[in-house]
Amino acid sequence: MIAKTILVSLTGAAFGVVAVAGPASAAVINGTGGDDTLRGTNMSDTIRGFGGDDRIFGRAGDDQVFGGTGRDLVHGGAGGDSLDGELRADRLDGDNGNDNVDGGRGNDTVSGSFGADTLSDGVGDDRVLGNSGADMIDVGGGSDRVLAGDDNDTILIGVDGSPGTPSRRDFVDCGDGLDTVIFTDAGQIDPRDRFVNCENVN
Structure with a gap:
């Protein structure tokens, strides 16, 4: 055919x-x-x-x-x-x-499901749901809420504006599994960010 x-x-x-x-x-x-x-x-x-x-x-x-x-x-x-x-x-x-899911601009809800997904929330105050699978979650600008879900996930926290200024007031629940949070682009832990059930925060 x-x-x-x-x-x-x-x-x-x-x-x-x-x-x-x-x-x-x-x-x-x-x-x-x-x-x-x-x-x-x-x-x-x-x-x-x-x-x-x-x-x-x-x-x-x-x-x-x-x-x-x-x-x-x-x-x-x-x-x-x-x-x-x-x-x-x-x-x-x-x-x-x-799946590869990118929220783009705006206050989005971005969800994976079964499978190893790559999830990017983009710019805005977003909600990210990893659900099942070993996901890669890229957290962009804005005050975001991340529920990574099951399995061994990697969460990348970006920065806003000048180097060393982290993206703001994020809440990250890594969920089950052996998870890793990595700050990119010269980012650093901000006292306003909150991390729950995250085994490795770098």
Whole structure:
């Protein structure tokens, strides 16, 4: 069977609903400037929400999903997905698989699930949920809340502004497992940060 790709682009600034059928066909799905509901295939799709407050479901396959400029809800589904919330306050869930989830700008909720995920919250006051799996969690600017979950996780704490000025007022619960917290970019422990159940803090 020859692999093929389906291109679906909605037009107009109002809203749209797309669900692409065909288990042997990957899709490139583009939303509108409105509030869209976009559903991928069971193949490796590329989905862009663009403007509006979108609901995006990658389903199976190793999908690439870009939320766009609205307040989006993104579920990767099964597979090793790459999710980027881009702008505004988004909720992103990698679901099953080894996922790469980036909240982007805004006050986001970023979640892994089963699998060894790479989670980045970006800029903003974010909430990060590692859940199961040995995750790599990159904590950016803002006052963030991190619940790493099960397994042996690595949490990277970045800095804001000039070197030596840590990103602010983070709460990190490393959860179960042998976990490591590393301060990057000349960062250092700030007395306003709080770490719970973290075996190694460097």
